[in-house]
Structure formats: C-alpha cells, structure tokens
Amino acid sequence: MYNYIFLISILLITYYMVIVKRLPALVGGFRLQSLFLFLTTVSFAFELKEAALYIVAILIFVLKVILIPNFLAGITKKIQVNENLGLLLNPQLSILVALILTYLSYLFTFNVMPFTDKMQSVTFALTLCVILIGLFIMIFRLKAITQIIGLLVMENGLFLLAVTMCRGMPFLVEISIFLDVFISVIILGIFVYRINTLFTHIDVNKLTNLRG
Amino acid sequence: MILLCILSIPLLFTLAPLFVKKLRALGRLNAIGHLAVLVTVFYFALNINLPVKFFGFFYVDALSVFFLFVISVVTFAASLFSIDYISKDISGGFISEKKAKFYYALFNFFSFSMLLVPMVANLGMVWVGIELTTLASAFLVGFYNNKNSIEAAWKYIIICSVGIIFALLGTIILYYAVSCVATTKTLNWHEIAPLAKSLDANIVKIAFLFILVGYGTKAGIAPMHTWLPDAHSQAISPVSAMLSGVLLKTAIYAILRFSIITNACVGVNFTSNLFILFGIISLVIACGFILVQKRIKRFLAYSSIEHIGVIIIGLGFGGLGAYGALLHIFNHAVTKSFMFFGGACVVKKYKKDNLNVIKGVVASMPFCGVMLVMGMFAISGMPPFSIFFSELFILISGFSQGRYLVCGLFLALLAVIFGAIVYHLSRILFGKKPEELKAGTEALSTKLSFLFLLIFMCLVGIKVPVFLNKIILAALEILKGINHGL
16 A cells, blocks of 8 residues: 555656756755655565565665765755756646656556556556656756756666566666666766866757767 | 686776886786787687586676677777877877876776676676676766767767666566566576567567667667767777777677567567668668768768668578678677777877868878778778678578568668768878878887788688687577577
8 A cells, every 4th residue: 555655656756856947956856756766665575575675775775865866966066057957848848748758658558568467557657657757857958967867767767667566676686786876877977077167067958069 | 717717807907007007018918918808718619618607697608709709809909009099199198197097997897897798697787787888988988088078978878878778677577577477586588588488478579679779779779879979989099999899789789688588489570670670770870971971980980880780680681691790790890990990090190080181091101001991991891801791691691581672772771881981081091191291100019909800801701710600600599599499
C-alpha cells in the first residue's frame, strides 16, 4: 500500500520539477524525488526481505539524497550565475507536455508491453513517464546544470524500474552503476565549471561553435 | 590468469606517471606496455581453449578475443604515435608537462575500460564498462580546454549518457523477461542465451529496440551520431584515432551480444532489418556531410559514420556479410587510425586544419604524404587494400540474397563517398607547398606507428592472416550457432 503512495508522490514531484523556474528549486525537487525513491526501495526491501535491497537503499540515500544534491547546490552557489532556468517552454505548456508524455507512456505500456499483472503495467507506465520527463527537462531547459539534473531524473526512473519490476539488478551491477553515476556527475560538474570560466555563462543553447 | 594480465597492465600503467619523471621515457614505457598487451592477447588467442570463464564475472569467447585483438592493435599504435605527438605539443606550448602526465594516465585508463567491455560476462557490467569508456575519454576530448573542445566534450558526455540510459532501460526490460522464466535471476549473457527461446518475444523485441538506439548512440549510428564529429575532431589526435577506431566498436560489440539473444528468441529477420535500415541511414547522412566538410579531422569523423553504416549493413546481411562486417571492423579500425595519425601530422605541420587552405603535403612531408596517399585509397575502398575486400564480401552476400535495392544504394553511396574522399584529400596532398614551410620528416616512433598499421592494411588485403581468419570464423560460429538455438 505504501508503495503506491510513494510511487504517486514520485510522479507528482516530477511534475513539480517541470514547472519550477529557479535552479535551487529544481535541485530541491531532485532531492525530494530521490528521498521517495529511497522510501520505495526500503518498503520493497521490507516486503521481499532482501538484504541487498537495503544496501541499495542506503546508497540511494547517501548519494542521491545527500551528496549529489549538495554538490549541485554548491556549484550553483559558487558560479553565481543567473538562477533562472531559462525555460524554452513556459510552465503551463511544460506541464501540458508532461501530461501528454504520461498519457503516451500509459498507451505504450497498455498496448505494447504484454504484462498480465495490472499493477505491473501501472508501475512500468509511471517509471517510463519519469524517464521521458527527465529527457524533457534535459532538452527544454537551457542551463548546463539542468541537463545534469535531467540525466539524474532519468536515472532515478531507471532505478525505480529496476526495483519495482525486477527487485533490483544483480548486486555487483547495481553498485557499479551507482559508482558510475556518481563519477559522471562529478565529471559533469567539473565541465560546468570549465564552461563557466571559458564562456562566462552556462547556457547550453549558446554552445554553437561546432556545426555541420 | 593471462586475462587478468591483459587488464592489469593498462590499469597499472595508469599509475606510472606518478613514478616516471621523464616524459619521453614515460611515452616509451607506455608503448612497451601496450605492446605487451597486444602480445598477451595474441598468445591468449592462439594457446587457450575458448571459452574461458572465471569468478563467474569474466567470460571470454572468440567474439571477445576478436574485439580484444582489434582494441590492442589500435591502442598500441596510438601509444607509439603519442610519444612524439605529446612532446611536440609541449614544445609548441599547447600543454604543460603536468598535463602530459595526466594524458598518459587517462590514456591507460581509457584503454583499460575498453578492454574490460568484451571480457565481462554480465550484460549489466557491459553497460558499466561502456559508461566507463565515456567517462575516461571525456577529459581526453576536452583536453585542450578551449571553447571548442569543451563544447565538444560536453555534448559528447551528455548525448552519450542519455543514449546509454536507454540502453540500460533495454537491459532492465530484458532482465525482467529473464526473471519471468528463469529460476535463478541472472544477467550473464551465456546463461541467458540458452533460455532465449522461452522468453516473451514482444518484451525482447522492445528491449532490443532500446538497446539498439542506446548503444547505437555510442556506436555513432545515424541519426544518433550528432556527438561524434565534434568529439572526434576536438579530441587530442591519438585519442581521436582510438575513439574512431575502437570505441565505436565496443558499442557494436554490446549490440552484437544482445542481437544473439534476440535472434534466438524472435528470429533473424527482426534484427537484420533494423541493422540494414540504420546502416543505410548512416551511409546517406555520412555521404551528405562528407561532401561539404572543410576540416580534415571532422571529415575523417564523418567517414567513421559511413564505415559504421557499412559494418551494420554487413551484420544485417548475415552469413558472408557478417564475416565481411567483422573483417571490416578490424580493417576500419586500422585504416581510420592510420588516417587520423596522418591528419594529425598535417595539422601539426601546417598549424591549420582547413581542407581549402592546406596545399602540397606530399612535397612538404614526404613520408607522411606518401602514407596519406595510400591511406586515401585504402579508406575509400580501393584494391589492393583491405577495406575493398571486406566491402566486397558484404556486397556479394547482399546480392546473393537478392537484396538489389539495398546493394544498389550501398554501391551508389560508396561511389559518391569515394569521389568525395579522393577530391578532398588530393587537394591537400598535391600541389605546391607554401614557401615558408621546410620539408621535413617525422620521428622514428611516429613512422613505426604508420608502418605497423600499414602492414595490416596491406596484408589483410592480400590474404586474411590465418590467425585472424580463425578468430573471425569462430566468432561467426558464436553469432550464428545460437541462431539455431545453441
């Protein structure tokens, strides 16, 4: 029962991330989303009595709820750019797109994926929707940091999928993926610094030297 | 045990810059290390009975050995080429000594991550390995730390990460399909393959679509190729050769592993049609962009997209076509690295990279110029060089299956690309050299790296070496054998 409350909350937080206009709010949204991902994982671990899932949950808490959001918030503060996200689509249109994406992933799941269990279909549709909205954030928000957050939202969606559908990936794989994600966020952060020093902005739509 | 050797050499050499003070010595040591990797892979392929499993973590069969061989040939050549290239970069004031050491550390870590990919048994670990190659090479793409290279590195890491997330989505969906039928949950591909027949066909098809789009992004298959020309043209040149030569192929390797399972489950037609479709799109896009390129390394990068197209079309044909495709993977790796080395020498000498401006390369750089003339014909697919033959195999297989439309398009596009390559390169190769440029030749290590690759280009064109033929045939058995259900 708790699971479904958590899942719905994750979806609602994802919608919230689509409509926010400022960077710190987006980072906060990501932290909250990761927190609910942590809660979902714990509740699944409790239900299935799997020790590996507890460890995964702890990793989610340490990395995605504490370290990565702090790191991103730190960058935002340090480079002191304009905190506005630079929306390519305004919040009203964005939430409309998010709803359309939700409907599409619902259609995809119920027409294409051959699940027999209805609950499974719902969770799959929900995670697919989170992944698609992550992609949407990457494309329609113009700051370099928002692209990192979009990527992380997509990854959260994947973890949710792995936990809810497959009860987690094999343990070693899961740990390595965590490590990879963490390293990639740090490397991306370093590049944000470099972009900021070289270009004096972090607007990715203005990175247009290389063409054709 | 030998397997661990192959992995541990580059991993240990990642630390070498901490202990070796002199840069030239470091460069030489690096080349020796990669020679050792190459020799070990060679020894391994000849003397060990495949497949080898251990720790339940590594699983190496002929297909893996083939990719290991390709990777180690190209990394060895790149490490030879690096010696002089890096010292010229330092004397030219582009990078500091400290940064050069950083380069050697990353170079080794990059080659480690690429060697890891074909060795691991677990499809999830394959994903981790491929993500690791992106992370290791991101700083090598943005190495010069100027506006263009940082922009290229950013696009590279973002686009490839998104692509690879879709690949992970595909992997999870496949894992779900497996966990529905298997008693033990596993992602080890050699344990999944025997189960393939009992998997749900629709789920496997969807998983494969995500896999193809995801790893296809990393492999530079059009239309997901947009990061490739930027990254390959901005990376430091020995690394451009590795990116083009082998990084793309590790992603192809991952696609192949999944296609084996998919073929066993839903039949060959599904994957083969997809391969041919994406291959033709890649050829069309590469053809258009090659015609209008102005910069030499960008031009070579688009040529990589063309060859990736050729490879996956060959894989789509299957049979002799798949043989041609595997051979083409090797030939393209060797020839394209060769061309990137040549291009790098030209850019170093002329200090510009515009195809319209550079003139008289043969006159000003006799050795490198002659090499580039040969490379120009090799990369565009003229006999007696090796690429001609692998493309010929693919075409024969296509025509014998009666796929006239695909083969006709393939031939027409290759003809246009041939014209474009010869036109662009002959403009820079011939003509009068600028007055102020003194004719000069390259360092011995650079020459050796050219000659090392040239031997393979010519040798495979005359006759496929017995050793290579043996691994490719064994790898084909793996691709095919499971087609009939193990």
